[in-house]
Amino acid sequence: MRHNPQRRTALLDAAIEVLAREGSRGLTLRAVDAEAGVPTGTSSNYFTHRAQMLGQIMKRTHERLTPDPARLARTLSAPPTHELVATLLREVHQRMEGDRSSYLAMLELRLEGTRRPELGAEMGRILSAELENNIRFHLEAGLPGDRTDVVLLYVAVHGMIVDDLTVPAVLGGRAPALIDQLTARLLGPAAS
């Protein structure tokens, strides 16, 4: 049982739905079994306890949110201008819209991480490495802007995503336009 990777992934996907829909309040191994439509007790064959499942949910959301390589390659065939940076960031925002559950689950895990030092430390390692990867990717692709610009773009898009996920009335659908304006103002030809 423990060695069926498809079953494990299906349980983690069910856990993401439970987290997104009911919050960490509702996340129990039993609720995951019910969501996955498997007999009660199945999850406990894969995860020794709830805390152990949390780290694996984080890795699974990360996997689900990784861009499709073919689509990324197509996007990257455009010239390396601030417009291309905007396109890439709009695609990040689109991935959020296409998989709200993964992002909501990540937000729930971020909050759980403030109460579980081990989970918090693991999230710190994963998200820091991801930001470093984004910086390296940006610089190696010859896109305009330096390290600091990449971090500024990251925090701004992160802020937009948290708002659009949780209180969408605040930006009211303006995120894609804001991404264009931010990249033009930070990285466009007229910027310093």
Place this chain on the structure above:
Amino acid sequence: MRHNPQRRTALLDAAIEVLAREGSRGLTLRAVDAEAGVPTGTSSNYFTHRAQMLGQIMKRTHERLTPDPARLARTLSAPPTHELVATLLREVHQRMEGDRSSYLAMLELRLEGTRRPELGAEMGRILSAELENNIRFHLEAGLPGDRTDVVLLYVAVHGMIVDDLTVPAVLGGRAPALIDQLTARLLGPAAS
């Protein structure tokens, strides 16, 4: 009993601590009573149920995070440059550091708002009005930048705050420097 406003505020402050420390999972009227050090049952004299308390917690966090008018007036005595904008935004970040519980409670409420339409709608109204107030304040103070710049600054600082609250390793204490860099690049004399 219902009419003792100090007692009500003390219960809401206790609820903010419970939310920040234990998440919405741990927020029950009984837990609030215990945190406030009052007899079990006290909270239920003030709040008909948990859901009714949530909206009032939101208003209370808002109240706690409002800047001190004297300090704000002192800050605003400086010339209206991009450096002043940076100072104001660093003070927002400092308020988060000085009252992490209120910001963590707000993040918990944002997530609860995705599951409780009434709470979500109320948060939408309050946070949208706050952003509009910030835009008006910025423009009326003659600070550099237009409406869009203010929204871009808002989302970026919001993203930094969420990271520093939940996964501080990602920015590793760089938020104040990032605020300076962002305002200089967006609003400084060399910007378009």
